[in-house]
Amino acid sequence: MSARNPFAGRPVKSRRSGKVKDPLSRDRIVDEALGLLVRNGLDGMSLRAVAAALETGAASLYAYVDGLDSLRALVLDRALERVSTTVTRRRGWRARLTSVLESYIRVLMATPGLAQLALGTLAAGPNSLRVIEALLDALEDGGLDPATAAWAVDLLLLYATAIGAEHSGPDAAERMGPITRALSLVSREDFPRVYAARRELLSGKGEERFEWAVETLIAGVLHNRRRPKRAASGR
Amino acid sequence: MSARNPFAGRPVKSRRSGKVKDPLSRDRIVDEALGLLVRNGLDGMSLRAVAAALETGAASLYAYVDGLDSLRALVLDRALERVSTTVTRRRGWRARLTSVLESYIRVLMATPGLAQLALGTLAAGPNSLRVIEALLDALEDGGLDPATAAWAVDLLLLYATAIGAEHSGPDAAERMGPITRALSLVSREDFPRVYAARRELLSGKGEERFEWAVETLIAGVLHNRRRPKRAASGR
DNA sequence: ACCTGAACACCGTTCAAGT
């Protein structure tokens, strides 16, 4: 019964961290969670599943992570590492703006469930901040006053995230089924304009539509400044 | 053992539908679910909770409803009944547009979890269609071609829903905590523009901000038509 | 037909107990 019995029957730790048990860490947990998100979607990224993949119990994760919500925030920021904000210098602010936004939305669309996660999670990690910084930079280069630029960033990111969620849910294809059916059945008498526009409401390849939306948002922001372009001094 | 024994011992159905057991129906299920959503948020609206409130088991609901996703779609459309689209005639198209959108977002913000639900659910019920119809009507009155109007409706609703979700999560107040803290800690060296804009990024009373956003979206749509305003013929 | 109980395969989180 004495502790540390050298004869203890278990496989002796084995030389080098070969197989037995790399220690848990926040990084390993976030990595594994992101992997599960990519492979199995948002519902597949449960604490229990992450723990199982790491060959431990869910309770063990609480030493490194505050709970599911907190893990989600960490995973979101890790995923946003892939968003490119280093823009080929000497391009116009507009090209830089759209290129950051397009990179952001491409990352969201590439990982099923990520946009959904982004909609429900506060994005205040370093990678979110990096993206916000880049957008503010471009908008201010475009001549927007900081007040308008700040709200515009919120608007652009919110829209990009929402469209990402819409186009990459469980799978976008499956989701298109029911809505196509519903719109194809819409009655001309009850909803004449919806009826007339039913094809347009579904048209666009996603990418085309997103580009149009970004241009629209930029045009709107440029034409609806919170403060006039010049004469910034007091009234 | 013969069926229909008049002596059967149970409490005899009782006169009038007093208490015993109003029959289940899809309507009663949706009503109860909406009530739970209002009182307990999206997570509180589980099939088991709805069933319990109706004094039955979860399995019984499957006779009237296809499952949780389907129930959510029904609840969403029921909630959208409250969106007002009957606009006091002889107001400009712009006033009508913003009044419908503001009614929509007010409904979303009034019911915790509803905006979240709307983001994850296909909105193709009669009340969604009614809202879409009203928006198309206003935009086409404003001189937008149908192609632009269709995409604009999508853009406007998506944004309104997303902002509703952002401002009415579990509770908006609790969610503001962490992000305020994160932004107040942001480093001036790493993210100078975020640092400079940190107050603006959080400013605005929600309502003010939403109004600005709607104006911005409208301005954008008016300045970024998919087809030119006149000369509609030709290819 | 309509409804039910029980079962199946999961959840997040807590906590006393072990090393």
Next chain:
DNA sequence: ACCTGAACACCGTTCAAGT
């Protein structure tokens, strides 16, 4: 300190069985 098993209080969905 770090990790664990077991428990608690839940989930959605299926299905054989009852009336």
